[in-house]
Structure formats: C-alpha cells, structure tokens
Amino acid sequence: MIEIDNLSFAYKRSKPAVIQNFSLNLERGKVYGLLGKNGVGKSTLLYLMTGLLTPRSGRVLFEETDVRKRLPVTMQDIFLVPEEFELPPVSLVSFIELNSPFYPKFSKEDMMRYLHYFEMDMDLNLKTLSMGQKKKVFMSFALASNTSVLLMDEPTNGLDIPGKSQFRKFIASEMSEDKIIIISTHQVRDVDRILDHVLIMDNSRVLLNESTVNIQKCLLFKETDDASLLANAIYSLPSVQGHSLMLRNLKDEESDINLELLFNATLSQPKLLIELFLKNDK
Structure with missing residues (x-):
C-alpha cells in the first residue's frame, strides 16, 4: 500500500x-x-x-x-x-x-x-x-x-x-x-x-522490521533476579526486580514485549538480532 x-x-x-x-x-x-x-x-x-x-x-x-x-x-x-x-x-x-x-x-x-x-x-x-x-x-x-x-x-x-x-x-x-x-x-x-x-x-537503515508476533516467538522478556538467566541474556537492564532480560525464546513461552529493551538491544547488537530472526523464519 x-x-x-x-x-x-x-x-x-x-x-x-x-x-x-x-x-x-x-x-x-x-x-x-x-x-x-x-x-x-x-x-x-x-x-x-x-x-x-x-x-x-x-x-x-x-x-x-x-x-x-x-x-x-x-x-x-x-x-x-x-x-x-x-x-x-x-x-x-x-x-x-x-x-x-x-x-x-x-x-x-x-x-x-x-x-x-x-x-x-x-x-x-x-x-x-x-x-x-x-x-x-x-x-x-x-x-x-x-x-x-x-x-x-x-x-x-x-x-x-x-x-x-x-x-x-x-x-x-x-x-x-x-x-x-x-x-x-x-x-x-x-x-x-x-x-x-x-x-x-x-x-538510514532499517535495523529491525518485524511483527510483534514474530518478536514474541523469537524472544522472551523477563523481570528476574535469577543469576543463571542473566548469564544467558541477549541484553539486560537493571530493574526493581533485579534485571529486565531479553532472552532467546527456546520453549515457546509467552511474554509481553519490552520495547525499551528491544530497542537498546537492536542498536547495540543489530547483526545478532537479524541472525536470530532469520533462524526463526527457517
């Protein structure tokens, strides 16, 4: 359109x-x-x-x-x-x-x-x-x-x-x-x-161009103080609960998208995010 x-x-x-x-x-x-x-x-x-x-x-x-x-x-x-x-x-x-x-x-x-x-x-x-x-x-x-x-x-x-x-x-x-x-x-x-x-x-580049459905399928967003999860996070920020984490969604879990986390992760690791979504599409 x-x-x-x-x-x-x-x-x-x-x-x-x-x-x-x-x-x-x-x-x-x-x-x-x-x-x-x-x-x-x-x-x-x-x-x-x-x-x-x-x-x-x-x-x-x-x-x-x-x-x-x-x-x-x-x-x-x-x-x-x-x-x-x-x-x-x-x-x-x-x-x-x-x-x-x-x-x-x-x-x-x-x-x-x-x-x-x-x-x-x-x-x-x-x-x-x-x-x-x-x-x-x-x-x-x-x-x-x-x-x-x-x-x-x-x-x-x-x-x-x-x-x-x-x-x-x-x-x-x-x-x-x-x-x-x-x-x-x-x-x-x-x-x-x-x-x-x-x-x-x-x-002038589009770093991320994805539906929210695909984002939720590929990525998991959590608020936690679990140190083991923190070690596996793609990106994290301190939060009241410990940390806001963005992880690979390996078990098809449901979570609400944390846009602030996604935005910062995309700017800091654009190639990694592109690769993750390409793998998810296959």
Whole structure:
C-alpha cells in the first residue's frame, strides 16, 4: 500500500543527507511503531510520506501514486499528526466546518465520540485550550477523518494519564484491515500493547522490521533476579526486580514485549538480532 523506494533527503544541499537510499514497504491492517534515536530522520520520513517535503532522490508511492504530487486522491486519504502544531483561534465547530470537507470519510459522530471519551465537547474555543487539550482535539479530528493512512509523531506527548489510556483504546478499537497507522515515538511504554509491527531505524537503515508476533516467538522478556538467566541474556537492564532480560525464546513461552529493551538491544547488537530472526523464519 505504501512503497518507499530508495529515498534520500537533505534539508540543505550543502548538508549531509538525513535519509539516504532508504526503502521500506508498509501494509494495510497494521499499527507500526517507528523507533529510533533523535536525529535519525523519523519525523522527516513522516513528512516525506505525506509529500510535504521533496526528496533529493527516490519516491514514496501510496496506492502506486507519488505522494509528492499532492493529488487530492492521495491527500484526502492521508492524515499527519505532527509532534508540534498550532490550531487557529476559532471555535471547534468552525474548525470542523472549514477542514472536514477535505476528508470525504470524516464523521462528525465519530468526532463527538472521541471528544466525549477525552472528557471534552464540541462547544470549545481553540484559542483557550492548553497544549494537552489541543492535542486531544486534533487527535479526535484525525481519527474522525477515517483516512486509510494515519501518521502520528509523538502522539502521547502532552497527554495526561487518562488521555494516554484513551488514546490506546482508540487505536486498538478503530484499527481495521484497510488502514495503516504509523506511530513514531520515544514514549514506548505508551504504545507497546497496541503495535502490530516494530520498525527500528538508525542512520538510514532499517535495523529491525518485524511483527510483534514474530518478536514474541523469537524472544522472551523477563523481570528476574535469577543469576543463571542473566548469564544467558541477549541484553539486560537493571530493574526493581533485579534485571529486565531479553532472552532467546527456546520453549515457546509467552511474554509481553519490552520495547525499551528491544530497542537498546537492536542498536547495540543489530547483526545478532537479524541472525536470530532469520533462524526463526527457517
């Protein structure tokens, strides 16, 4: 559904490329977690996927159409929630009246439902809202637009604890087989239970591109003070219980994915992780 083909981009001609010869395919029906260190190009990649930036070379295709052309057929079906944004000093009703026509599948009923769960209503003036409230309103509008592609950059930043909980429920309940959702974040604990697929990038490379099902089949995550397990760990971090461990899943045990552990392990031992998943696929 989305094909990123040999993409390169730099903000200035004299500067090194932020993204260089980057390729990736994204499929319908998945919630992707896009992880990486600061400065590796995650936000830039999202902007390139909407056609808001022009690549130095390569292209992004959405349903075989180059997104840089910014054609209505693609723009009406892609929505980006950036990390930072401004809303105009108007009423929410006016904002919806002005912007919803650009999205043919926008549902006012859905908008009201999302706002309700965020404990907000339609009778709002956007000028008076806090940043967290603005994020809830904009997130509600994004979800109510019902686009096939939803791109979100640090969506939980600025949300309170109930807001983060509602966000997870929205993503889990509204996902369908015809949608792609990509969440770029450093707040891994806010999204670890809702992802179908994990992408870890570094220096224009995709270090990890695996479904959560494959990750759980291949790897086991434990909190323990067992010294014998620690000795066999692929990667470990100190924790309240002793250590957080990432081990080979040799007995088909079930465990929740520790994204922080997986991310650090992938950056420190990318070749080992690649080999583990290749062996698991055979």
